[in-house]
Amino acid sequence: SSRHLYDLLESSPGTIFIVAFHLDSDAHEQAIAALESSFRGNKAAVNSIVYVQVDATDHYQYRGILYDLGIDTANHYLFPYFLVVRDQNGQLVRGEKAPSIMHAVIEDFLGAGS
DSSP states (O other): OHHHHHHHHHSOTTOEEEEEEEOSSSHHHHHHHHHHHHTTTOHHHHHTEEEEEEETTOHHHHHHHHHHTTOTTOOGGGOOEEEEEETTEEEEEESTTHHHHHHHHHHHHHHTTO
8 A cells, every 4th residue: 555655665764665656567577677687787786676566557555655646647658657765765757768767866876875
């Protein structure tokens, strides 16, 4: 549920989360695979990331966070969205450049001292 997700994000200082808000396709898995490939050789970066998948069609469970992020009424073709967050700071990304944007955000987080 939204509350459980918020609790997880707020109770894990220093942890980098990637929350994938997806629909029925596997596009989110392809983006995560591309991201992991971009960190090949940097085991510390890969090991510092926690992935969470959220079924964006489940408005009963996730209405709160979908609304808070402004994606509760987003067109289906815009998905997947990815929230990259650490210590309650982060960025919401989508689109074909999502893996490279997530990589840059994670690099910033790691450079800030993990």
